[in-house]
Amino acid sequence: xxxxxxxxxxxxxxxxxxxxxxxxxxxxxxxxxxxxxxxxxxxxxxxxxxxxxxxxxxxxxxxxxxxxxxxxxxxxxxxxxxxxxxxxxxxxxxxxxxxxxxxxxxxxxxxxxxxxxxxxxxxxxxxxxxxxxxxxxxxxxxxxxxxxxxxxxxxxxxxxxxxxxxxxxxxxxxxxxxxxxxxxxxxxx
Amino acid sequence: xxxxxxxxxxxxxxxxxxxxxxxxxxxxxxxxxxxxxxxxxxxxxxxxxxxxxxxxxxxxxxxxxxxxxxxxxxxxxxxxxxxxxxxxxxxxxxxxxxxxxxxxxxxxxxxxxxxxxxxxxxxxxxxxxxxxxxxxxxxxxxxxxxxxxxxxxxxxxxxxxxxxxxxxxxxxxxxxxxxxxxxxxxxxxxxxxxxxxxxxxxxxxxxxxxxxxxxxxxxxxxxxxxxxxxxxxxxxxxxxxxxxxxxxxxxxxxxxxxxxxxxxxxxxxxxxxxxxxxxxxxxxxxxxxxxxxxxxxxxxxxxxxxxxxxxxxxxxxxxxxxxxxxxxxxxxxxxxxxxxxxxxxxxxxxxxxxxxxxxxxxxxxxxxxxxxxxxxxxxxxxxxxxxxxxxxxxxxxxxxxxxxxxxxxxxxxxxxxxxxxxxxxxxxxxxxxxxxxxxxxxxxxxxxxxxxxxxxxxx
Numbered sequence: 310x311x312x313x314x315x316x317x318x319x320x321x322x323x324x325x326x327x328x329x330x331x332x333x334x335x336x337x338x339x340x341x342x343x344x345x346x347x348x349x350x351x352x353x354x355x356x357x358x359x360x361x362x363x364x365x366x367x368x369x370x371x372x373x374x375x376x377x378x379x380x381x382x383x384x385x386x387x388x389x390x391x392x393x394x395x396x397x398x399x400x401x402x403x404x405x406x407x408x409x410x411x412x413x414x415x416x417x418x419x420x421x422x423x424x425x426x427x428x429x430x431x432x433x434x435x436x437x438x439x440x441x442x443x444x445x446x447x448x449x450x451x452x453x454x455x456x457x458x459x460x461x462x463x464x465x466x467x468x469x470x471x472x473x474x475x476x477x478x479x480x481x482x483x484x485x486x487x488x489x490x491x492x493x494x495x496x497x498x
Numbered sequence: 499x500x501x502x503x504x505x506x507x508x509x510x511x512x513x514x515x516x517x518x519x520x521x522x523x524x525x526x527x528x529x530x531x532x533x534x535x536x537x538x539x540x541x542x543x544x545x546x547x548x549x550x551x552x553x554x555x556x557x558x559x560x561x562x563x564x565x566x567x568x569x570x571x572x573x574x575x576x577x578x579x580x581x582x583x584x585x586x587x588x589x590x591x592x593x594x595x596x597x598x599x600x601x602x603x604x605x606x607x608x609x610x611x612x613x614x615x616x617x618x619x620x621x622x623x624x625x626x627x628x629x630x631x632x633x634x635x636x637x638x639x640x641x642x643x644x645x646x647x648x649x650x651x652x653x654x655x656x657x658x659x660x661x662x663x664x665x666x667x668x669x670x671x672x673x674x675x676x677x678x679x680x681x682x683x684x685x686x687x688x689x690x691x692x693x694x695x696x697x698x699x700x701x702x703x704x705x706x707x708x709x710x711x712x713x714x715x716x717x718x719x720x721x722x723x724x725x726x727x728x729x730x731x732x733x734x735x736x737x738x739x740x741x742x743x744x745x746x747x748x749x750x751x752x753x754x755x756x757x758x759x760x761x762x763x764x765x766x767x768x769x770x771x772x773x774x775x776x777x778x779x780x781x782x783x784x785x786x787x788x789x790x791x792x793x794x795x796x797x798x799x800x801x802x803x804x805x806x807x808x809x810x811x812x813x814x815x816x817x818x819x820x821x822x823x824x825x826x827x828x829x830x831x832x833x834x835x836x837x838x839x840x841x842x843x844x845x846x847x848x849x850x851x852x853x854x855x856x857x858x859x860x861x862x863x864x865x866x867x868x869x870x871x872x873x874x875x876x877x878x879x880x881x882x883x884x885x886x887x888x889x890x891x892x893x894x895x896x897x898x899x900x901x902x903x904x905x906x907x908x909x910x911x912x913x914x915x916x917x918x919x920x921x922x923x924x925x926x927x928x929x930x931x932x933x934x935x936x937x938x939x940x941x942x943x944x945x946x947x948x949x950x951x952x953x954x955x956x957x
Contacts, residue, residue: 312583312786317566323790324560324793325799326560329557333747333750338541338543397694413764415753429775430724450749451753460745465770468767470768471766474718477652478678483679483682486634486686486720486721
């Protein structure tokens with residue numbers, strides 16, 4: 310008997326009587342889905358929120374906030390040259406800009422799917438990250454988020470909530486562990 | 499399997515030799531517990547979430563056979579290669595074979611308590627393969643040649659000065675620099691090099707979805723993603739109990755996990771790995787290693803609901819004052835003490851006794867595992883199976899004799915009070931464990947029953 314068969318046989322014999330699967334209604338309560346609620350949580354996580362009326366404003370804001378940027382990779386562009394290069398070459402990207410699909414007010418997370426990233430490692434390997442999010446895409450809770458992404462089949466997807474961080478040294482919070490050192494979220498009103 | 503030579507009480511004694519350090523450890527973990535409370539109280543539906551999570555897990559355990567098959571089928575459709583391992587040894591063999599096939603000599607790994615449980619690193623080292631742990635806390639304990647002392651906060655027992663010294667020795671940082679910001683930046687540079695050169699990346703798995711065949715990995719640092727996306731081969735190692743039925747159930751668990759673990763609303767990254775990247779390989783190793791046996795133990799199967807948040811450790815008065823290493827097992831603390839005896843009753847017979855049974859662990863558990871009750875039940879099993887020390891068994895037999903006979907009980911009480919008064923050194927000495935770190939109380943002049951008799955007559 311293979312290990313697979315042995316494990317499955319043991320589980321079949323030992324698993325408890327099947328019980329009902331609980332429903333997920335009433336779990337969201339009255340959590341708000343406002344920009345203000347989203348901003349409060351993301352700022353507490355070390356991120357920055359910019360409310361903008363036009364995506365054209367982004368370059369100027371970035372220039373003011375990050376004067377030292379040399380290499381910017383904008384994943385909103387159609388087939389940028391870096392998308393076909395070896396992903397290791399993205400190591401010196403100072404700022405990556407990606408389009409977020411959905412934001413979650415309760416925890417600051419933004420859902421990014423593979424097709425938004427062009428290259429999977431982009432939002433992790435860049436030194437700084439910007440995510441653009443339409444204001445009406447802010448949801449209250451994770452339940453609302455899975456309601457809208459639950460059946461979509463993407464090879465890779467990620468919720469990102471704030472900059473990369475660690476508190477492994479004496480519980481002192483440090484931003485910029487392995488991923489982006491900072492996160493700017495541009496909310497398009 | 500690591501065999502126990504020294505028990506929890508002895509190891510805890512050693513940890514307690516440095517009292518200021520124990521106090522610091524205790525307070526740091528309690529601070530994390532307080533952050534968890536603040537988060538929990540900010541969600542009005544918190545208790546309903548816990549209840550729901552517990553029932554989803556129970557349902558998943560009751561249908562585990564079918565859900566595993568569904569997961570396997572979906573994962574294969576996604577293009578992943580699925581392996582099954584009965585025990586730690588087989589898990590290690592499977593991983594080694596994949597690495598050898600790709601001629602990998604130096605690989606990155608993000609945090610996986612399962613690979614700790616299986617002792618993968620030493621196994622690979624014996625085959626000439628070096629593993630670089632990439633979670634900062636895990637890298638620190640790896641450089642110190644120690645196991646993690648906590649499942650979420652691997653180096654919570656280390657002071658920053660010790661970490662500064664380790665980095666000075668291994669990464670060449672200036673001697674005497676113990677600034678967390680500086681040390682983290684040094685680790686970032688050091689580990690980026692490893693991420694960029696590694697052809698294979700190993701990660702753990704937080705949740706595996708039967709419906710979609712995808713795996714979710716949660717980190718704050720981004721190390722799982724840096725490793726998995728830059729490597730040609732991603733090996734995801736998971737216990738078979740990580741299965742949840744549907745994608746929408748992730749909403750429940752992701753709301754609970756980080757809030758319970760560290761008091762954050764969610765981890766920075768919750769990555770959903772479904773299909774291998776173009777031209778890349780994705781391996782999933784499903785590991786039993788005693789889990790199917792635990793599933794059959796009615797009193798203990800709920801321990802398989804665990805989502806490894808570590809809340810039970812942060813709140814535990816014994817864990818906080820004895821340190822993770824005193825549990826001499828990969829998963830320490832209250833939850834580890836109900837998981838470990840399933841793997842080896844003899845080696846871990848001491849762990850269910852490393853508890854006050856106060857119940858705080860059960861109160862904070864996000865999936866409502868009855869941890870303290872299971873600890874109590876394990877004690878009964880271990881005594882029945884003869885795994886407890888003879889001194890304890892004899893002492894319990896004597897106590898049973900004394901307590902079951904009122905006559906003997908009264909006589910013993912009288913004798914005890916007389917001994918304490920006449921020969922205080924008989925009890926105030928090092929042989930009496932109750933004398934350690936406390937003064938024995940002054941013996942009362944009379945017992946309650948003597949007092950009662952006297953006062954009842956006079957009224």
